[in-house]
Amino acid sequence: MKKQKLIYSSSIAAILSTLFVTVITILAEKAPVLKTWLADFSGHHWTSKSILSLAIYFSGLIIFYLIPRQVTGEIVKKYLKVTILAAFLGALAIFIFFAGHNFGWF
Amino acid sequence: MEILLSKPVLIGIHLGFGIIGIDAFLWLLGELKYRGRKKPLLITAVVGALSFIGSWIAGGYYYVKFYGPLVRPVIKGGLAPWAHNIMMETKEHIFLFIIPLAITALFAVLLKEEEFESLNIRKVVMLLAAFIAALGLVIGAMGFMISAAARWGVIN
Numbered sequence: 589m590k591k592q593k594l595i596y597s598s599s600i601a602a603i604l605s606t607l608f609v610t611v612i613t614i615l616a617e618k619a620p621v622l623k624t625w626l627a628d629f630s631g632h633h634w635t636s637k638s639i640l641s642l643a644i645y646f647s648g649l650i651i652f653y654l655i656p657r658q659v660t661g662e663i664v665k666k667y668l669k670v671t672i673l674a675a676f677l678g679a680l681a682i683f684i685f686f687a688g689h690n691f692g693w694f
Numbered sequence: 695m696e697i698l699l700s701k702p703v704l705i706g707i708h709l710g711f712g713i714i715g716i717d718a719f720l721w722l723l724g725e726l727k728y729r730g731r732k733k734p735l736l737i738t739a740v741v742g743a744l745s746f747i748g749s750w751i752a753g754g755y756y757y758v759k760f761y762g763p764l765v766r767p768v769i770k771g772g773l774a775p776w777a778h779n780i781m782m783e784t785k786e787h788i789f790l791f792i793i794p795l796a797i798t799a800l801f802a803v804l805l806k807e808e809e810f811e812s813l814n815i816r817k818v819v820m821l822l823a824a825f826i827a828a829l830g831l832v833i834g835a836m837g838f839m840i841s842a843a844a845r846w847g848v849i850n
Contacts, residue, residue, distance in 0.1 A: 592813055594801045602794035609790045632758045634786055638750075645794045661813030668798070668818045672825050675795060679788040679829065683780070690779040 596659045599667035601648030603674045605641045610678040612637060614685050701764075704756040709837070711749035715796070716830035718742030722799065723823040726816060735803045742826070743796040750793060757786060765844050772847025777840050785836040788829065795826050 616623040616633065626633040629640075688694045697703055722738040724730070761782075769778040802819045810816050 591801070591804050591809065594804070595798065595815075598794070598798040598801050602791075602798050605794045606791050609787055613787045632762075635754070635758060637787070638754065638790060641790045642793070645797075661815060664813055665815050665818050668802075668815065668822055671795065671798060672818075672822055675791045675825065675829070678791060679784070679832075682787050683784045686780045686783040689783075690776050 590659070592661070592664050593653055593659045596664050596667055597649050597652035599664070599671040600652045601645045602671045603667070604648045605645040606674045606678045608644050609637060609641050610681050613682055617685070617689065699755070701756065701760050704752050704760070708749050708753035708756060711745045711752065712830060712834055715742050715745035715749060716827050716834065718745060719796070719799070719823045719827040719830070722803070723820055723827065726820045726823060729807065732806065739800040739803045743793070743800050746792050746796050746830070750789060753789070768847040769840065769843045772843060774843040774846065777843030781836040781839050785833050785840070789833055792826065792829060795822065799823055799826060
């Protein structure tokens with residue numbers, strides 16, 4: 589098993605999962621149809637987001653591991669940095685969105 | 695089983711696993727900084743990732759089964775409805791970031807010492823471990839505010 593490729597694939601999968609959670613959370617608040625669909629999918633919108641985010645993470649992990657690519661230390665480092673940045677920005681976006689929602693900014 | 699699935703025990707399991715997860719990733723940070731042996735590195739990362747998974751399952755079950763129908767209305771009708779509208783809404787969603795991040799850190803510590811050096815990724819893995827612990831702490835602080843808002847909601 590190529591360990592650096594595993595870290596690289598996991599980073600990309602984590603970025604995709606983070607993006608998914610951030611986007612679907614904000615969209616579902618703005619589009620009740622989507623929130624209803626999420627609630628119907630598993631019985632609760634949060635459970636559905638959990639299942640789908642894990643599905644995206646593990647699918648991404650397998651797909652990016654199997655796609656042939658020469659993964660160097662620089663590439664691993666770059667994607668790890670993007671992973672941290674994506675999670676930080678995603679958390680910030682969700683916090684600002686719900687703060688804005690609460691205070692009626694948007 | 696009935697006691698295990700009761701409200702206070704579920705909260706305790708959620709919080710307990712969360713604290714172990716945060717501590718494990720802080721420990722991992724120290725092991726990485728001081729170039730600890732491979733086995734402790736791996737054990738801390740596994741304990742951290744598994745603890746966050748445990749916290750997720752216990753917290754998720756409590757959230758879906760009890761929080762929505764019982765606690766949410768109390769907070770929304772209390773002194774600090776923002777504790778649900780902002781803190782809980784943020785907490786429940788950013789928690790979903792933690793497991794993929796923790797698994798990524800776990801994969802990173804599978805590397806041997808010489809591989810860490812040749813790939814030159816020690817600092818960024820340390821940053822990842824610190825970020826996971828910090829995110830856990832932020833989520834914990836939000837949980838404390840939510841619980842306090844529920845208590846004050848009842849008193850009010």
